[in-house]
Amino acid sequence: MLRKYLILIVFCCSAVVTQAQGLQISLTGMVTFNETQLVISEAGEDIEGTITSNSGVQLSIESNNYWDMKNEKWRIYVHKSNVEWNDGIKLEVKREGNGENTDNKGGTNIHDGTSYAEISDTPNYFFRGMGLIANxxxxxxxxxxSLTMGANDFETDVVFTIYDD
Known part of the structure; x- marks a missing residue:
């Protein structure tokens, strides 16, 4: 009889411990580029300048367990997973703002990522912060x-990964 209760207690404690995954990322929006930014002077030459996104994405740090995670430190890493991509094209990302504190008390605690960084095939550090932040x-x-790449559709998936400190 005691053995059954002991097994039940161990099972209940292990169920509580397995809830370690608390932080999660959600993304809203879609990235699109405006082709009118292209400056082409002669066929066969590289395209001058860069093309920036004209619609953005908003990233939010969320948790199913608000009270345990509202002061948690975290880091975001980013990489791409190519579907159909030309290795000569560089895709870069930057953080344009600090977002909003989800409890509406004070500013956000967020650092790094404010200048463009190349997204490679391997995960690289992007930015860090603390607490739950939206948008x-x-x-x-x-x-x-380059025009020498020819007319083609290029597609890649951008993957954001969050790690708690």
């Missing part, structure tokens, strides 16, 4: 486009 605006840009 962090992100901007993207394309660089090193």
């Amino acid at each position: 962090i605006p992100l901007a993207f840009q394309l660089k090193d486009l």
Whole structure:
């Protein structure tokens, strides 16, 4: 009889411990680029300048357990997973603002990521912060486009990963 209660207690404690995954990322919006930003002087030459996104994405740090995670430190890493991509094209991302504190008390605690950084195939550090923050605006840009790449649709998936400190 005691053995059954002991097993029940161990099972209940392990169920509480397995709830370690508390932070999560949500994204809203879609990245689009305006082709009218292209400056082409002659066929076969590289395209001058960069193309920046004209619509953005907002990233939010959320948690199912608000009280345990509202002061949690975290880091965001970013990488891309190519579907159909030309390695000569550089995709870059930056954080354009600090977002909003979800409890509406004071400012946000967020650092780094305010200048464009290239998104590679391996995860790289993007920015860090503390607490639950909503609507962090992100901007993207394309660089090193060339007419020699030909007319094609290029597609890649951008992956954001959150780690708690």
